[in-house]
Amino acid sequence: MIRHDLVTSAVRFYASEEPGPFEPYVAICTLMWESDRVVWIVGMHGALSRRMVRKLVRLLHDLGVTTAKAHRHPAHRLPFGKDVGDHVEMRVDEAAARLGLA
Numbered sequence: 001m002i003r004h005d006l007v008t009s010a011v012r013f014y015a016s017e018e019p020g021p022f023e024p025y026v027a028i029c030t031l032m033w034e035s036d037r038v039v040w041i042v043g044m045h046g047a048l049s050r051r052m053v054r055k056l057v058r059l060l061h062d063l064g065v066t067t068a069k070a071h072r073h074p075a076h077r078l079p080f081g082k083d084v085g086d087h088v089e090m091r092v093d094e095a096a097a098r099l100g101l102a
Helices: 048-061 090-100
Strands: 008-013 027-033 038-046 067-070 082-084 087-091
Touching: 008 048, 048 090, 087 090
Parallel strands: 038 067
Antiparallel strands: 008 027, 027 038, 067 087, 082 087
């Protein structure tokens, strides 16, 4: 038997809809998979427009993620996130519904 565990995913955000293979990205983050439904968003860097936030929520929703977690500075909030102990959590289904994606 073989078991494959997805551990990390790199997510890059581009200004254009059809980026070329060497086009620079405007933001990046890493998803660390806690389980098949829960991810930690780490190393987020760059400027996310509202359009990019919608695309991030859609990506997470399409991947079946129910909860996204992050350790964020109060000035750099996780969109739609709520404080839970020492981190912030975003309910992806709620965020998708608020954005009209679900």
